[in-house]
Amino acid sequence: MTSIEELTRLIKKLPGMGEKSATRLAYHLIKTDSGYNKALGDAIATLKDKIHPCPICGCYTEGEICEYCNSPTRDKTLLCIVEESQDVVSISQSGIYNGLFHVLGGAINPLNGIGPDSLRFRELRSRIENGDFKEVIIATNPTEEGDTTALYIRQLLRDREELQLTRLASGLPIGGELGYADKLTLARSLRGRIKL
Amino acid sequence: MTSIEELTRLIKKLPGMGEKSATRLAYHLIKTDSGYNKALGDAIATLKDKIHPCPICGCYTEGEICEYCNSPTRDKTLLCIVEESQDVVSISQSGIYNGLFHVLGGAINPLNGIGPDSLRFRELRSRIENGDFKEVIIATNPTEEGDTTALYIRQLLRDREELQLTRLASGLPIGGELGYADKLTLARSLRGRIKL
Numbered sequence: 001m002t003s004i005e006e007l008t009r010l011i012k013k014l015p016g017m018g019e020k021s022a023t024r025l026a027y028h029l030i031k032t033d034s035g036y037n038k039a040l041g042d043a044i045a046t047l048k049d050k051i052h053p054c055p056i057c058g059c060y061t062e063g064e065i066c067e068y069c070n071s072p073t074r075d076k077t078l079l080c081i082v083e084e085s086q087d088v089v090s091i092s093q094s095g096i097y098n099g100l101f102h103v104l105g106g107a108i109n110p111l112n113g114i115g116p117d118s119l120r121f122r123e124l125r126s127r128i129e130n131g132d133f134k135e136v137i138i139a140t141n142p143t144e145e146g147d148t149t150a151l152y153i154r155q156l157l158r159d160r161e162e163l164q165l166t167r168l169a170s171g172l173p174i175g176g177e178l179g180y181a182d183k184l185t186l187a188r189s190l191r192g193r194i195k196l
Numbered sequence: 197m198t199s200i201e202e203l204t205r206l207i208k209k210l211p212g213m214g215e216k217s218a219t220r221l222a223y224h225l226i227k228t229d230s231g232y233n234k235a236l237g238d239a240i241a242t243l244k245d246k247i248h249p250c251p252i253c254g255c256y257t258e259g260e261i262c263e264y265c266n267s268p269t270r271d272k273t274l275l276c277i278v279e280e281s282q283d284v285v286s287i288s289q290s291g292i293y294n295g296l297f298h299v300l301g302g303a304i305n306p307l308n309g310i311g312p313d314s315l316r317f318r319e320l321r322s323r324i325e326n327g328d329f330k331e332v333i334i335a336t337n338p339t340e341e342g343d344t345t346a347l348y349i350r351q352l353l354r355d356r357e358e359l360q361l362t363r364l365a366s367g368l369p370i371g372g373e374l375g376y377a378d379k380l381t382l383a384r385s386l387r388g389r390i391k392l
Binding site: 015024029 | 240241
């Protein structure tokens with residue numbers, strides 16, 4: 001196998017990469033600058049040596065504790081529960097959330113063998129028992145798995161009556177058009193309609 | 197910048213990668229096997245050290261001469277001219293071509309500053325003068341640039357009257373439907389219609 005074929009084979013294992021796009025990418029990398037290739041190759045090869053999950057919230061970090069858990073200015077009464085570490089980045093970039101995070105590491109999906117025990121629920125309970133949280137925002141995906149997980153969290157925390165549980169709003173995406181929205185999204189945006 | 201942000205920044209420079217897909221890929225690479233990441237990273241970082249253009253046809257190779265030019269079984273009276281090295285792979289994989297190749301390194305595109313001098317036309321002429329070619333298949337892309345380049349090759353070789361010049365057929369893709377074909381493709385497939 002030549003080095004281009006080998007590179008194509010490896011690229012093809014990435015999500016969303018078919019034979020054609022992998023080949024195209026491999027050939028593209030012949031024409032790029034050597035320095036860029038070395039930087040990209042090195043960043044991929046060493047990524048997992050440099051980062052690890054934050055022992056408190058579970059999001060990926062290079063330091064001992066992540067920047068969110070470590071921040072003195074974030075609101076420690078607010079907790080946002082997400083499925084994946086990258087969701088922390090998305091919510092953080094929205095610019096309107098200044099509380100803490102908790103990464104579950106996925107959503108409950110019995111068909112794929114992911115039960116509550118595979119996710120970071122034990123850590124969640126212990127954080128809530130030992131913390132000062134007033135509101136918990138459930139920000140799992142608006143999918144069947146995400147909804148199941150949200151329901152599970154509600155059950156898990158039902159004895160904490162002082163805690164306000166909320167869920168991210170679902171509905172039409174901003175800039176979207178009614179004609180392009182699917183039935184479920186439309187139904188959700190109707191059920192969750194707000195007073196003007 | 198954290199190592200994930202740095203990796204995302206580098207991935208974003210690849211063709212077809214936006215902010216979201218680059219972030220998704222970077223986070224995917226946290227979950228993959230370390231051995232895979234090392235292999236992929238290494239393959240990218242060292243790719244350009246291992247390969248170089250074949251001095252005869254211009255396609256990328258690891259050996260001194262490429263496998264096509266070096267092959268004793270390929271038909272040395274047939275020459276297929278393509279724009280890029282990866283086109284050699286595509287045509288080769290079609291399984292019905294057993295001649296030699298010539299890679300131009302692109303197509304004539306005056307707007308992007310790519311004139312005939314930036315492409316491997318000098319090498320093409322000298323190969324044809326010193327070779328035993330009977331047919332030259334022009335396999336540039338069916339785009340404006342590819343058509344211009346095909347026309348240029350016709351001019352370049354007009355004094356070689358013994359040489360048969362052909363061009364890849366354009367028309368409906370196999371498995372495609374008339375309703376989805378664009379006007380230009382339909383026009384070409386009509387103009388190039390064949391007798392049954």
